[in-house]
Amino acid sequence: MEYPDRHSATIFSSNLLANFERLGGQRFCTEALPTSQRLEWLKEVIGREYANVDVGTPDQMYLYNDMLIYFWSQGMRLSPIRSNAITIERLPKEPEHISQDCYFGVLLTRGQYKLEQGGREVFLKPGEMTIYDATEPHRVTTPGPFSKILISIPRSLLDERIANISRLTATRLSTVHGAGAITASMISSTVNQLEQLDQASFQALSEPVLELFTLSLQQVVGKTKQMSHHRSQALIRVKQFIARNLTDTDLKAEVIASAMGLSVRYINNLFNEEDTSLMRYLTQQRLARSRHYLASSLYSHLSITEVAMQSGFSNMSHFSRVFHLTYGMSPRAYRYHYPNDHGV
Template sequence: MNSQLSTLQGQRFCTDDLPSSQRLNWLKEIIGREYANVDVSQIADEPVFNDMVIYPWLYGTRFSPIKTQPLQIERLSREPTEVSQDNYFAVMLIDGRYKLEQDGREVFLEKGEITLYDATQWHRITMPEPASKVIISIPRDYLKQRLSHVSELTAKKISVTSGIGAVTSHTLQTFASQLTTLDTLSFQSMFDPLIDMLTLSLNQLSPQSVELSRSQNTTLFHIKRYIDNHCHHPDLSPAIIANAVGFSVRYINHLFQTEHTSLMRYVTQQRLNRVYRRLHHQQSMHQTITELALEAGFNDMAHFSRVFKSQFGLSPRQLREHVKKEVYACANTN
């Protein structure tokens, strides 16, 4: 387990290491730091138990298998204290019972079912019996790039009896069960197909809200894929992209306008995501921030620093210092 955590740069947080009297407050602190500011309550007489592992994935997403004794978790009113908390959480129940309340709706999950909630808004989660679940935390801006109507999809249940929902649930359960056998490349390579499946499943919850036709959606997906694979080239321009994908710059910008952005803003976003991800990797600690920015496709450092802080709320240097502190704290804990 420990070697696999190291391989995938995961962190484990488990109440087993603490006296029973300290577990509830410790768990509240950990959830508040890693997920959202919450109040945690026992709903059973037995000692608090919670075992969570957090694996950093791509573009600021994180994959977290969690086992817990009965608990109720309620979002506190104060604002997120970390930029990393501005997320949507996709939850899949592996075992037990789970109720989510948000936006005036409540949803009850059974094994394999999936729902979504906004971590920054009020919500209440009730698990009345021992449960296992998987949380995928997805940065708000990243998910909104894929689903412009994502705010309408919270506290709704994805059907997993047939169709893409069933495929998504089965694949996620298999992926979670095989985590301890995966190397870093395999783990990272599963990001695109799993997030694509989750996006398609969420889209089915409110199909009337989809702003693109199926053919336009497919076209935009392929344009994004081309950009994702080539945005590290500093000379990537609208003309180069248009020539590569076979559509006019005007039409491509029309597609991006349906997601309230533009072609080159999307390119900049993907470059920022690359730097953000690299700043979280220990393997990149020896590189300067300028080197990371240049490798991502930026050639104007003043512009890079300005848009990075605007996007993530911290300067690149501040984020690096924050990551270093987390790595140091983790090393001391272990």
């Protein structure tokens, strides 16, 4: 079992816990609950405060999660979070509260963090940032103890500043130089200086943090636009070809490259600009389709094997393994867990 680092917990307490009530914050911690009740309690809290999710922990792992929520102006929220290893997956269910219709900016401060959304995945190291849409399917995986700072930003605040944010989710926002470095530093400094801030000063920081985070996203948009029109059109054609032929169990990298008149290496370079690869993208699309089939009553007549085949998988053991790795349960358990759900 892994327990939270006591030294880190002490720092967490001295910097934050003494100030969250003074600044109008809330605390949700598993520590006072019996072990047997922690998982369901945490799932309920995250579902109420952030998004409708399923929560899991590695076998025999001690569940510990401590989150603080500070309310900022314009509906924004600042949430320092400490936790042991955990998996969080967005359930196919519409937001229940207006506060859940938002984007989450993430600054990892300790441990490792994997985020999957929109067919992309990003692996964060301490000091790195990313963003995701709270209302869209996503999966967060952390293999060990970690700490992060979560910034909740109402959808309207970002949508009016940046168009088509969905193309930026689950991508790494550079914190090495430029706007990203300043943004990460300011977010971290804000949390570290909470004990020195009065309510008015704390509230005044929400707007500059929002503007800096917007600049960090625009920095990524600028790099994305550097892809030439020819390369972007080539990537679109590859994705369209994959979508049309997804059920073909013989669809491999070489087949796709031959059909498109491109090399496998060139196609992988195209996908590298979205932080993925050709075969990883193909597998993700097949998994997404199988997940949709398993959760929809329209395909309840299909057996698990038929679902796999119609999603392009020819090897059942491979299908079961990658499905479980991605969604945290077997295909059969997933169908049982989300019966007749049209919302996937």
